[in-house]
Amino acid sequence: MKEQGQRMLKHTVRRSCQLSAESIAKDLQTSCGLQIITTTVSRELHGMGFHGRAAASKPYITKCNAKCW
Known part of the structure; x- marks a missing residue:
């Protein structure tokens, strides 16, 4: 891609x-x-320093009392 x-x-x-x-x-x-x-x-955007958007705030994850795994 050219400079213009x-x-x-x-x-x-x-x-x-x-x-x-x-x-x-x-x-x-x-x-x-x-x-x-x-x-x-x-x-080109990645090369210019633009990266994908990140979430503004991460959701708060609570541990459940039951065995999840």
Whole structure:
């Protein structure tokens, strides 16, 4: 991917960070005509330092009294 494509990808992710890789690929394809697949989007974002979303809070798990295992 060229430098201009990387800039557009970074701009798209920062604008709306909740998009999936498939949505980002479609958005780049319609907005600037880049032919890109979702695997490339994921790989480029990971290389730029963007990683998958993590849960904001982890659910509290209590131990049950019955034998669960």
